[in-house]
Amino acid sequence: MEQTEQTTKDQIYIIDDAKWDELIEITHGAAAVCYQCGVCTATCPWGIVKDETVSVRKFMRQAQLGIDNGSEQLWLCTTCAQCDASCPRGVVISDVFRGLRQVAWDHGKPEEGLPSVLWSVFWNQNPWSQAPSQRFAWAKDLDLPSFDPENHEILFYVGCTASFDKRAQKVSRSLVQILNAAGISFGVLGDDEPCCGESVLNVGHKPYFLEIVDETMKVFQERGVTKFLTVSPHCYDVFKNHYPQMDGFEPVHYTQYLAVLIDEGRLKFEKKLKHKVTFQDPCYLARHNNESQAPRKVLGAIPGITLEEMENNASDTLCCGGGGGRMFLETAAGERFSDLRVDDALYTKADILVTACPACISCLEDSVKSKKLKDFAVMDVAELGAQALRAK
Amino acid sequence: MVASLYGVKQAKKAIWIFLEQEGGKLEGVSLELLDKGRQMADNANWSLVGLLIGKDVSEIADEAFSYGADVVVLADDPLLDVFTVDAYTQVTYDAIMEHKPSVFLLGATPNGRDLAGRLAVRVRTGLNADCTNLNLDKKRGILVSEVTGFGGGIAALIEMQNHRPQMATVRPGVFPPGEPDKKRKGKVIKLPIKLEADTIKTKVVERVVGEGVDLTQVPALVVGGRGIEGDFGLMRELAGLIGGDVGATRPPVDDGYIERERQIGQTGVVCRPKVSINCGVSGAFHFVVGVQESDIVISINTDQEAPIFDFTDYCIVGDVFEIIPALTAALSSVKELAHG
Amino acid sequence: MANLHMVVCLKVVPKPEEIRVDKKTNRLERTDARSELNPPDMNAMEMALSIKERYGGKISILTMGPPYFEPLLRVGLAMGADHIYLLSDRDFGGADTLATTYTLAKGVEKIEGVDLIFCGEESSDGATGQVPPGLAEWLDFNQITMINNIELAPRKKTIRGRREIKAGHEILEVPLPAVVSVAVASNEPRFMDYRIKDWAFEEERMTVWSKDDLDVDAEYIGVSGSPTIVSDLAQAATRERKREFLTGTPEEIADKLKVILQDAL
Ligand SMILES: Cc1cc2nc3c(=O)[nH]c(=O)nc-3n(C[C@H](O)[C@H](O)[C@H](O)COP(=O)(O)OP(=O)(O)OC[C@H]3O[C@@H](n4cnc5c(N)ncnc54)[C@H](O)[C@@H]3O)c2cc1C
Ligand code: SF4
Ligand code: SF4
Numbered sequence: 001m002e003q004t005e006q007t008t009k010d011q012i013y014i015i016d017d018a019k020w021d022e023l024i025e026i027t028h029g030a031a032a033v034c035y036q037c038g039v040c041t042a043t044c045p046w047g048i049v050k051d052e053t054v055s056v057r058k059f060m061r062q063a064q065l066g067i068d069n070g071s072e073q074l075w076l077c078t079t080c081a082q083c084d085a086s087c088p089r090g091v092v093i094s095d096v097f098r099g100l101r102q103v104a105w106d107h108g109k110p111e112e113g114l115p116s117v118l119w120s121v122f123w124n125q126n127p128w129s130q131a132p133s134q135r136f137a138w139a140k141d142l143d144l145p146s147f148d149p150e151n152h153e154i155l156f157y158v159g160c161t162a163s164f165d166k167r168a169q170k171v172s173r174s175l176v177q178i179l180n181a182a183g184i185s186f187g188v189l190g191d192d193e194p195c196c197g198e199s200v201l202n203v204g205h206k207p208y209f210l211e212i213v214d215e216t217m218k219v220f221q222e223r224g225v226t227k228f229l230t231v232s233p234h235c236y237d238v239f240k241n242h243y244p245q246m247d248g249f250e251p252v253h254y255t256q257y258l259a260v261l262i263d264e265g266r267l268k269f270e271k272k273l274k275h276k277v278t279f280q281d282p283c284y285l286a287r288h289n290n291e292s293q294a295p296r297k298v299l300g301a302i303p304g305i306t307l308e309e310m311e312n313n314a315s316d317t318l319c320c321g322g323g324g325g326r327m328f329l330e331t332a333a334g335e336r337f338s339d340l341r342v343d344d345a346l347y348t349k350a351d352i353l354v355t356a357c358p359a360c361i362s363c364l365e366d367s368v369k370s371k372k373l374k375d376f377a378v379m380d381v382a383e384l385g386a387q388a389l390r391a392k
Numbered sequence: 393m394v395a396s397l398y399g400v401k402q403a404k405k406a407i408w409i410f411l412e413q414e415g416g417k418l419e420g421v422s423l424e425l426l427d428k429g430r431q432m433a434d435n436a437n438w439s440l441v442g443l444l445i446g447k448d449v450s451e452i453a454d455e456a457f458s459y460g461a462d463v464v465v466l467a468d469d470p471l472l473d474v475f476t477v478d479a480y481t482q483v484t485y486d487a488i489m490e491h492k493p494s495v496f497l498l499g500a501t502p503n504g505r506d507l508a509g510r511l512a513v514r515v516r517t518g519l520n521a522d523c524t525n526l527n528l529d530k531k532r533g534i535l536v537s538e539v540t541g542f543g544g545g546i547a548a549l550i551e552m553q554n555h556r557p558q559m560a561t562v563r564p565g566v567f568p569p570g571e572p573d574k575k576r577k578g579k580v581i582k583l584p585i586k587l588e589a590d591t592i593k594t595k596v597v598e599r600v601v602g603e604g605v606d607l608t609q610v611p612a613l614v615v616g617g618r619g620i621e622g623d624f625g626l627m628r629e630l631a632g633l634i635g636g637d638v639g640a641t642r643p644p645v646d647d648g649y650i651e652r653e654r655q656i657g658q659t660g661v662v663c664r665p666k667v668s669i670n671c672g673v674s675g676a677f678h679f680v681v682g683v684q685e686s687d688i689v690i691s692i693n694t695d696q697e698a699p700i701f702d703f704t705d706y707c708i709v710g711d712v713f714e715i716i717p718a719l720t721a722a723l724s725s726v727k728e729l730a731h732g
Numbered sequence: 733m734a735n736l737h738m739v740v741c742l743k744v745v746p747k748p749e750e751i752r753v754d755k756k757t758n759r760l761e762r763t764d765a766r767s768e769l770n771p772p773d774m775n776a777m778e779m780a781l782s783i784k785e786r787y788g789g790k791i792s793i794l795t796m797g798p799p800y801f802e803p804l805l806r807v808g809l810a811m812g813a814d815h816i817y818l819l820s821d822r823d824f825g826g827a828d829t830l831a832t833t834y835t836l837a838k839g840v841e842k843i844e845g846v847d848l849i850f851c852g853e854e855s856s857d858g859a860t861g862q863v864p865p866g867l868a869e870w871l872d873f874n875q876i877t878m879i880n881n882i883e884l885a886p887r888k889k890t891i892r893g894r895r896e897i898k899a900g901h902e903i904l905e906v907p908l909p910a911v912v913s914v915a916v917a918s919n920e921p922r923f924m925d926y927r928i929k930d931w932a933f934e935e936e937r938m939t940v941w942s943k944d945d946l947d948v949d950a951e952y953i954g955v956s957g958s959p960t961i962v963s964d965l966a967q968a969a970t971r972e973r974k975r976e977f978l979t980g981t982p983e984e985i986a987d988k989l990k991v992i993l994q995d996a997l
Contacts, residue, residue, distance in 0.1 A: 106927055113659065115923040122923075123747075123768045128658070129681055131749045132766065165677035166699045207926035330659040333646035362678070369618075370643060393956045394830065477865070477875060502878050502897060509865025510875070512830065518959030519829055521862045536963065546753060546760065547966045555959035565997050593874050594906050597892060601900035606880065608917040609896045612997055634993055664917060667996045688996050689973060690989065705974040706992060708985055718986035723993070 030096050031063035033089050040083035040093055045319055046076055049335040056083050056093060063096055074100055075111040078326050078337075079202050080319030081287040097324070101204025114203050117328045121212070126160035127199040127328065136190045138169040142176055147187030149224030154257070156186045160195050161358040162231035167365070168358035171231055174386035175254055181389045182267040194219050196230075198238045203325035213243055220249075229254045231382075233284035233357045234323070240289060253285060255294040255356050255381055262301045269388035272304040277384070278350035279307060280341060280364065281317035282357035290315065295356045295381050302388045308348040310341075318344070322359030333370075338363035342371060356381045396517040396555040403494040403556040405438040405533070410484070410498040410507065411456055411464070413446055420564055421499030423459050427570025428526060428562075429497060430460030436530035441465060441493065445483055447473035453580050458572035462579070465491065469585040476594040477506045479587055485514050487583050493557050495528070495535050500561035508561050518552040520560040535560065607654065612636025613665040615656055615683070619672015619693065619712060622649035626716050627671065633723040639663065641679050657682035671712045675700025692716070736789030736886075739840060739849045740780045741863070742808050743770040744801040753965050760965070769804055772852025772916040779882055779914050780850045781812045781922065787886055790814040792843055796824055796835050802938065809932035810924035816938040817843060823943050823954045831957030833866030838946045840871055848891065849911040853878055864913035874906035880918030 024032060040056035041047070047054070054076050079094040087093060104110055120129045136144075147155045156179070162168040179186055197212035219225075226248040230236040239251035261267035279295060286292045292314035299307055312318045321337035342364060345353040353364055355378065365378040407429045412419040426442065433440040442461040444452055446468065453464040467483045484507060488496065496511075498504040500522050512519035520537035524547070527536045535558040540547045552558055607613065614631040616624055618641065627638045639656040640649070656663060657679040664685035671692050673679060680703050683689060691704040692715050701707045708715055746765035754761040780791050791813040793805055798820060805816045819839045827835065840846050849868075854861040861877070868875035879893035892905045893912055924932075931937070943953060951957060978985050 105923070106925070110923075112920060115920055116662075118923045119774075119921065123766075128677070129662075129684075131747070133747070133750050166675070166680075166702065167677060205923070205926075207929075208923075328658060330652075330655075362676075366642075366676075370646065394952050394959070396959065481869075502895065505861050506865050506875065506877055509829075509862040510869040512862070513833060513866045513869035516830065516959075519862055519866075520960060521829070546751060548962050549964040550960050551963050552959040552961065565995065568994075594876075594904055596902060597905050598903040599897075599900070600902070601897070606896055606901075606918075609880065609915060612993075634997055662917065667993060688992070690992070701975060703973055705976065706989070707975060707977045708989075709977065709979075710982065710985065714982040715985055718982035719989050722983070722986040722990045 030091050030093070030099075031060055034060040034064065034087075034091050035089060036061060037088060039086050039088060040091075043082050043086045045078075045080065045082060045337050045340075046335075048340060049337065059100065060091070060093070060096065063100060072111070074104060075114075075203075075325070075329060077324050078283075078319050078321055079324035080283040082283075082319065085287060085315060094324070098202065098204045098206070102206050105205055110203070111329060113328055114325060117199055117203065117325070118205060118208060121195055121197070121200055122208075125195045126164060127195070128160060128164050130160075130164045133191060135163050135193060136188070138163060138172060139176070139188070142173070144176065144188045144190075145186075147189055147223055147225065149226070152185050152187040153227075154184065154186050155223075155225050155228035156188050157196075157228045157230050157235065157251075158188065158193060159230055159232045159235040159358075163193070165358060165362070167361060168231070171358065171361070171380040171382050174380065174382040175231060177386045177389060178258065178267065178382060182261050184261070184266075189219070189223060189225075192219060192223075196235045196238045198232075198234045199325055199328070201238060201242060202234075202323065203328075209242070217244065217246075226250055227252070229257045231358065233282040233289070234359065237284040237288045253289075253291065253294065253356070255285070255298055256291065258381075258385065259294040259297040262297060267301075269302045269385060270390040271388045273302060273384070273388050274304050275352050275384075276306050276308055276348075276350045277352040277354045278310050278345050278348040279313065280310075280320065280345070280353060280355040280360055281314055282355060282360050283317060283319050283323055285356065286315050286317045292317075295354075298381050298385060299354065302384060304388075305384070308350050310344040310348055312344070320355075320357075320360040320363040322357075322363045327359055327362070336363065336367060338367040339371070342367040342373075346373075346376070351376060352384070353378045354381055354384060355379075393554070394516055396557075397489065397515045398492050398556055400533070400554060400556060402492050404492050405436070406441050406491070406493040407433050407438055407495040407497065407528070408441045408443055408465075408488075408491075408493040408557065409461070410496070410504060411442040411444040411452065412499055412501060412504060413444070413449055413452055416449065416452065418452055418455050418459075419499060419501065420569060421501060421504070421562065422456075423569045424564070424567040425497050425499060425562060426456060426459040426461060428567040430570065432526070432528040433462075436528050436533070438494070438528075439463065441491070443467070443484065443487055445472050445480055447471075450580065453578070455572070457576045457578040458574050459570055460576070463581060464578060465581045465583055467583045467585060469587060471585075471587045471589060471592060474596050474599070475503045476592050476596070477503075477510060478594055479592045480507050481510045481514065482587065482591070483583070483585065484511055486586070488515060488557060490583075494533060496557040496559045497526070498559070498561045500563040504561055508559060512559050515557070517555040517557060517559055520550050523560045523562050524566055526560060526562065534558070607637060607639055607656070607661045607663050610637040610663065611666050613639050613656070613663050613668040613683070613686070615639045615641065615668060615670045615673055616644055616650070617641040617671060617673030617679075618643040619674075620644070621672075622647065623713075624650050626712075626720075629720050630669070630716055630723075633720060634667070636665065636667070639682075641673050641676075670700055670704070671716060673700050674698050675703060735845075736783070736787055736884075737843075737845050737847050738780045738783065738789060738791045739794045739843065739846050740773070740777050740791055740808065740813060741836065741849065741851045741867075742773045742777065742793050742795050742805060743852070743855050744768070744795070744797060744804045745770045745855055767804060769807060770852050770855045772854060772914065774852075774921040775916055775918050776850040776852045776914040777808055777811055777813070778919045778921040779912075780848075782919075783848075783882065783884055784812065787884060789847075792817055792846075794836060794839050794843070794849075795819065796827070796832060796839070799940070805938070806932050807924060809937055810926070810929050811922060812925065812928075818938060818940045819946065820940050821942040821953075823950070826955040826958060827953065828958035828960045829862045829866055830959055831953050831955075833863055833870055834952045834957055835946070835948065836863070836867055837870035838948050839941065840867075842941065842946055847889075847908045847910075849873065849909075851911065851913045853913050853916050861913065864911050868911040871909070871911070874908075874910040875912070876904045876906055876910065877913040878915050879912055880915045882912065
């Protein structure tokens, strides 16, 4: 029995013409223009942590030749888009990886653990195997109003991780405090809030993702949702770049929303904090969406905060390691990007490593703990902001 | 309406217990059922009968008497040496049809369930599985069984009025074991065996006791987190005493204290034990996903604010290195816990 | 065994945490609850699919239940099964284990030529693991229950199933035809194959049989075929964790824990 598993896993797929067309289609022809220069391989952060780099170039070649060896390497990619940014031919490499993964879903065996993630989205409407009826349990005591397009300026779309992960719930709560302090009228979808499908898209199951898009859009339309803010840059990215952009459909990341509120004078942080901080740009903000100013603007509006930048910042940020479905896959100790990132942060002599993404928090906080650091914390922009609100 | 092979009128006022044995010793659940059966029999003035099947097992009858049986019906035959559902169902069926008890109880062990499921159909009667309580209504002679469903969320009382025997299975540990009374004696009735070797289709190819880890199937899980500083010996000792196995959070795995196969969580093993005991575990989301299906969660942590306590039934704010040794000492003083 | 015919018994169950007891009628209120395929049945399906992958053959899904089960049963087809047989009739309702296994057995007989039947270890809505042996008994099939691994000897026509027993395991062998029940969480069910999803939803993939289509004795089905009756129903404790803090000296705490463990194990 074990043997069957093995053989299917390591099977070599010689992809015929039909499959090749499929691949080109899945990857929007992206692979076709690669001229094999190898710049991508050189920039991939896996090169720093693994002796043997993830050969992005080789994958591009295989994609061109229509061969997918379904190797473990295929699932390493965090879709951080570091390589996309450096490719002289403008290949959207993370898309190619998603496409190759789709081929693996169709023709081979996806990485262990990932089918369970999809099933969880299917049965529970979240990738974390949590009971859907508990989605809004985190906000039980907050009395958040159900979204009403007539009365509310904006919808607060919480997202799965920020709804269920105890650590990330703190970010959600902080954000509620800030929105309230700024006098924003907002609502939530409660237990009806659908999963955006980010994990499904990034582990490469495009057909199922498209089904989720339809269902989610149905809920949004029924509830009259147009403008909404997300906690996670991952949700934001999916809504912004992978959903049909209907009239008035306007996803914003919460840092962008807060930045505007600050500009408009509606949000003021009045309590002085005393921290030197550094900022980890989430890939899904800084690279996929070219947004590195908004979180800095919010941090800059908090009195008493000084920001010391790390070496790789803004669109040059180093991935925390949590994207592309890696939150559901194990990364061996010593190979975690977040360890490197915490070292970068320590080098700035900051006492807080701030970020704006639940996945970053998870990974970075883990690294901080494993390094047994004292007097050094990982926080979200929203948490820091909430601390700087005038006490009621 | 479907009728059982014998009805209320033909049924004898007796409670039968399937005496499950392994290597010449009665299973804990059989002792528990004997004790419960004794109480019900006394209350209704019925007799309590043990059905003992195996090879060279007649000596066990005395143990059954000391735990409350009035009679032991004994099926002793070389073909009954190891449990096979074919042979055991056949023999049990013969015994039941001859003596026609009104109530027949079995432990909800793998073998008990196999036998109960087949037998109930063979005699066309009802079967209440995995009961959490039993009561014999002495006026009506009816067994009222309590069962739960939906992960314990719903409890129901079930009975059968016209069918005999009234069958039920009970998981190990539901009822407390009784105290043996060595002076109690009883009667052994030998059952004639009409078995042919070739009617037994089931072959036991391999049987290994005390080996192999499959954390998804363990009844009790002891998890060591970063807070136990790599002392998995302590964890193993406790796990051994409760018939469970050892798991870990990611940090001890990272630090090389224990194999990666034992990591519990989203990117490790997802378990569903009856009990999980988390020692020095903070309760990160990635970990909690791995134990949230446990029936009961116990956690020990020095930090009262640790998030793990939100996912815990029995919270202990304390030092693992004080609590666990105290617990192993307390458990070592009782011989062994029943586990199923 | 290219003509190996396997049956997987799938059951649609309400999500356990969403089920309520209606205080007035004393009945289960499941209309508002989301449904899912009984999780252990998914493991059964995966095991059957792994056999099909290796030896060929076909898989039929067998279910007794109302017509609204249909969309979820189609999920099984999208995973790789070949056909659905839905036994659906008002008169099948209210069945306990005896009537359920009888009706399913009649379904298996009508399907014809079935070699191997897979069931989940138990179902989350209460029927606890007694269906597989009962089904095997009606059909006079062999059985191995609670297995987490299976091997097929195609020429000898036997199966070997491995199951965990108290701190160990055993491997049992029986000749086909047989019923096996699969231990929950013993494998990772594959996700649906979206390339065949449209196919899976085609009408002709499913056959519905009512009591008139099956060779059933009316006395043996539904309520009249069920010896047991529910005399009372209650909402038990919620699934929320107790969060009870145990205090005292380590020895006092240990004594409390000992009692808790003895009750639970
Ligand atoms: C992508 C990803 C996947 C992951 N997957 C998993 C996974 O599958 N499984 C997993 O476990 N983790 C996983 N993690 C790691 C997870 O986020 C946590 O870091 C980890 O679970 C923490 O382990 P811990 O509770 O043992 O350690 P800590 O969080 O360091 O907690 C130790 C606890 O022990 C307590 N303590 C210390 N000394 C004592 C004492 N003497 N007595 C009692 N209590 C004491 C402390 O108060 C503290 O609460 C993953 C992380 C990421 C980013
Ligand atoms: S997206 Fe990031 S992780 Fe993936 S191949 Fe490119 S650089 Fe490497
Ligand atoms: S950087 Fe671009 S062109 Fe160069 S190998 Fe990578 S994908 Fe191809």
